[in-house]
Amino acid sequence: MEHYHMNLTLKVWKQKNSNDAGKLETYQVKDISSEMSFLEMFDVLNEQLITNGKDPIAFDHDCREGICGMCSMHINGRAHGPWDKNTTCQLHMRAFKDGDTIVVEPWRSKAFPVIKDLMVDRSAFDRIIQAGGYISVNTGNAVDANAIPIDKKDADDAFMAASCIGCGACVATCKNSSAMLFVSAKVSQLALLPQGAPEKESRVLNMVAQMDKEGFGNCTNTYACEAECPKGISVANIARMNREYLKASLTTED
Amino acid sequence: MGLTGLFLISFLIVHVGVNACIFVNDQGEAYNTAAHFMSHNWVLRIVEIGLFAGLLVHILQGLLLWKQNSGARPINYKVNAANENSRWYSRSMGLLGTLLLFFLIIHISKFFIDTKIALYSGDQPHNLFEEMKEEFSKWWVVVIYLIGVISLFWHLLHGFQSAFQTFGINHKKYTPIIKSIGIFYCVVVCLLFALMPIAFYLKWLE
Incomplete structure (x- = not known):
C-alpha cells in the first residue's frame, strides 16, 4: 500500500x-x-x-x-x-x-451527556446491563463441557450477539438515538442459550424498562445501527428481543 | 405502529380492488355496483368504524413516536452522513405520514362525505363514477392525487417490511420473501391508485 x-x-x-x-x-x-x-x-x-x-x-x-x-x-x-x-x-x-x-x-444522545470535548458518559449502558440481573449457575465442580447440548446455530448466534462491545455507535447513528441494537444483543446472547433460560422473561422486561428510563428513543427500523455497528451486530437481534418481550409481557404475572 | 399499519395495508387492498373496477370500462357500472355494495352493507359499516379507529391510533402512535424521538437527541450533529447507512424514506416516515394525512383530509372531504350524504338522504342514486370523472378533469386535482400516491408509495415501502420486524419476524429464509412481497404490493397498489386519476384526465374511460 x-x-x-x-x-x-x-x-x-x-x-x-x-x-x-x-x-x-x-x-x-x-x-x-x-x-x-x-x-x-x-x-x-x-x-x-x-x-x-x-x-x-x-x-x-x-x-x-x-x-x-x-x-x-x-x-x-x-x-x-x-x-x-x-x-x-x-x-x-x-x-x-x-x-x-x-x-x-461526540456521540449525540440525551442518554449520553458530554463529559468533555469528545468524551461522553455511557454509563446508561452499564445500568441497562445491571437491570438484566444475574444468571443462575450451579457452583461446585466444573460441569463437563458437553453436558448441556446446544445447537451449533444457537451457539453461533449467541456468540455473534456477544461480540457487541457496547461502544454506543448504534445510539449515535440512529436518528432516534435508540439503544435497541445494543440491548437486543445483550438480551440475545443469553436468551439463545440454556444457561440464560431461567431468567429469560424478567431479563428482557427489566432491560427494556431501564432502556426507556435512560431516555433513549424508539426503534423505527431504519437499520442505520446495523450499517454502522463496528461488530456487524444484526437487526435480527432486535426482532428476537421484540419476540422475547412480547412473550414475556404476555406470560408473566407482573 | 406495525399492527395498525398492517391493518391499514389490508384495507388498501380492498380499496384498490374496488377502484380497479373502473378499468372494466363499462361507463362505471361495475365500479358503481362495487361502491354501492361497500357503502350499503351493514357489516362493512361496522368495519369502517374499526378502520377510522385504526387510522386514528396509527396517527396518535406516530405523534407519540415523533415526540419521544425528537427529545432523545437535544443537540444535533453538524455533519450527518445519514445516507451512508439508511434510506431517506425510512427516516422520513413522519413527513410522509403528514403528507398522507393532508391528502386524506382532501380525499375524504371530496368523495367519502358526498357518498355518506347520498347514503343517508337516500332519494337519488349516487353516481360516484360520474363524480370522479368530473373531479379528475381538473389538472390540479390530478396533481394532488399523484402527490398523495407517491407519498403512499414511499411510506409503504418502509412500512410493510418494518411491521414484520416489529412483530419479531426476521428470518433468513422468510424476510427476503416478505421484503419482495412488500415491494410488489407497493408497486401494484400505488400504480393502480395513480392510474385512476390519470385515466380520467386523459379520457381513457368514456
Missing part, C-alpha cells in the same frame, strides 16, 4: 464540561502519515497543543485494537468514521487525502 503524508484541517467539538454550550474549533495538523491510526493523529495534535500551552482535546480510548468499545468519535457524519465494521482506533489515515477537512463530534 502506498505510504504518503498529508496536511489536514480538523474541526473538533470543544466543550469544557457538561454545562458548557461547546463549539467546533478548527485545528491544522501537518505531515500526518497515512499509516497512522485516527487516534494517533489525535495524539500528534494533542502533543502540539500541549507544547503550545493549550488545552488538549479529551477523547475516550483504551485498547486501540478494536475490541474494548471505548473510542467513540463521530467522524464526517458517521459513527467511527467512513470505514464499515470498524472502530475509530482501527480507522487509518489512508482513509483520507492531503488537504481534507475532517469534522469530529
Whole structure:
C-alpha cells in the first residue's frame, strides 16, 4: 500500500464540561502519515497543543485494537468514521487525502451527556446491563463441557450477539438515538442459550424498562445501527428481543 | 405502529380492488355496483368504524413516536452522513405520514362525505363514477392525487417490511420473501391508485 503524508484541517467539538454550550474549533495538523491510526493523529495534535500551552482535546480510548468499545468519535457524519465494521482506533489515515477537512463530534444522545470535548458518559449502558440481573449457575465442580447440548446455530448466534462491545455507535447513528441494537444483543446472547433460560422473561422486561428510563428513543427500523455497528451486530437481534418481550409481557404475572 | 399499519395495508387492498373496477370500462357500472355494495352493507359499516379507529391510533402512535424521538437527541450533529447507512424514506416516515394525512383530509372531504350524504338522504342514486370523472378533469386535482400516491408509495415501502420486524419476524429464509412481497404490493397498489386519476384526465374511460 502506498505510504504518503498529508496536511489536514480538523474541526473538533470543544466543550469544557457538561454545562458548557461547546463549539467546533478548527485545528491544522501537518505531515500526518497515512499509516497512522485516527487516534494517533489525535495524539500528534494533542502533543502540539500541549507544547503550545493549550488545552488538549479529551477523547475516550483504551485498547486501540478494536475490541474494548471505548473510542467513540463521530467522524464526517458517521459513527467511527467512513470505514464499515470498524472502530475509530482501527480507522487509518489512508482513509483520507492531503488537504481534507475532517469534522469530529461526540456521540449525540440525551442518554449520553458530554463529559468533555469528545468524551461522553455511557454509563446508561452499564445500568441497562445491571437491570438484566444475574444468571443462575450451579457452583461446585466444573460441569463437563458437553453436558448441556446446544445447537451449533444457537451457539453461533449467541456468540455473534456477544461480540457487541457496547461502544454506543448504534445510539449515535440512529436518528432516534435508540439503544435497541445494543440491548437486543445483550438480551440475545443469553436468551439463545440454556444457561440464560431461567431468567429469560424478567431479563428482557427489566432491560427494556431501564432502556426507556435512560431516555433513549424508539426503534423505527431504519437499520442505520446495523450499517454502522463496528461488530456487524444484526437487526435480527432486535426482532428476537421484540419476540422475547412480547412473550414475556404476555406470560408473566407482573 | 406495525399492527395498525398492517391493518391499514389490508384495507388498501380492498380499496384498490374496488377502484380497479373502473378499468372494466363499462361507463362505471361495475365500479358503481362495487361502491354501492361497500357503502350499503351493514357489516362493512361496522368495519369502517374499526378502520377510522385504526387510522386514528396509527396517527396518535406516530405523534407519540415523533415526540419521544425528537427529545432523545437535544443537540444535533453538524455533519450527518445519514445516507451512508439508511434510506431517506425510512427516516422520513413522519413527513410522509403528514403528507398522507393532508391528502386524506382532501380525499375524504371530496368523495367519502358526498357518498355518506347520498347514503343517508337516500332519494337519488349516487353516481360516484360520474363524480370522479368530473373531479379528475381538473389538472390540479390530478396533481394532488399523484402527490398523495407517491407519498403512499414511499411510506409503504418502509412500512410493510418494518411491521414484520416489529412483530419479531426476521428470518433468513422468510424476510427476503416478505421484503419482495412488500415491494410488489407497493408497486401494484400505488400504480393502480395513480392510474385512476390519470385515466380520467386523459379520457381513457368514456
